[in-house]
Amino acid sequence: MGEAVLAAEGLTVIRGERLVFAGLSFTVPRGGALLLVGPNGSGKSTLLRLLAGLGRAEAGRLLWAGEDALADRTAHAARVAYLGHQDAVKPGLSVAENLAFWGGPAAVARALAAVDLARLAELPTRMLSAGQKRRLALARLAMGAAPLWLLDEPTLGLDTASVARFGEMLKSHRNTGGIVIAATHLPLPLPGAAELALA
């Protein structure tokens, strides 16, 4: 593994009046993976949103290649592909149209093939099952070239074949130097991932 690309130093988040976590520090190298584990409400999703630049830290720094990542959040957004709890899928658009905003037709076809939705490309998204919608949300990860994937329960509702295909996506992303940080309660196909326990 190479040098650390992403480094958190003493991250502290307070939501409302409650301290979610304090003094959180970790590093992730190129091609590395980090699993966030902990009980419900321990701040896994909050941490992922913070890493995406969607949340705000009370204290601490987030460094990307040695520079403060959250100083310019629009620039940081270009490095991030974020998969939240919600699929962010528009039921009125077709499967391919949902992805069209994120890239050209070739990229859409490639991303749909990666999650095995290519034959449903023209179908309105409201006809999809929950698992298929999740796969469409996963396909969006493959649309850009964002090096940092932040995944919140990515395999929720997926069948075993889809989890295996998702494993391939994760593998090729990491082989090209990408970073994966995932919060999950289910086993993920992420060999050699470090674990960060949130209490």
Add this chain to the structure above:
Amino acid sequence: MTRFWGLIAREWRLSVRHGGDTLASILFFVLAASLFPLAIGPAPETLGRLAPGIVWVCALLAALLPLDRLFGADLDDGSLDQLMLCGLPPSAVALAKALAHWLVTGVPLLLAAGPVAVMLRMPEEAVPVLLAGLLPGTIVLSLLGSAGAAIVLGARRGGVLLPLLVLPLAAPVLIFGVGAADAAAAGQAARPHLLLLCALLAAALPLCPLAAGAALRGAAE
């Protein structure tokens, strides 16, 4: 820049798919304007005198109708997070949303306003001026509305709060818009009113997206 136009195209496509929402605001406009002849009587001199005000107030209210879903739908289904991360600054996202709102409500309102004005017996020479005022006016309304919609995002009963926030801000647009049409009907110069409307547009164009962008960032947190 491609992203920006892509976002407008996506919003446009979504509005066409959910055509009912778009159609509802136009039908509201036509229907509300049609109530006035019934309420105040069809006498041409009274009705024609009130016509500019009726058209403007109805257009203002109709433009407000689809606003609570402008960002609300995106907040509910998680798309707002993705928009915040799409590589555009939040203010550009807000501007694209405002322009999309104008394309799907402002432009149809403009098209419907002519026939409605004629129906209300508005003096013929004032109709082009009314439309010339509605053109910058509806853009300002979309900008103000998108800023308001972003600010009330995530608030409980945001749909009630929204008109309370936007309507006072829209008052100058209404005043100059109606003023232009009234001046034309009275044979006076409408140009100063129209120029003031354009000045409002010039102020709203940079300020509203900035406010809306900051509000969107806050709502996503």
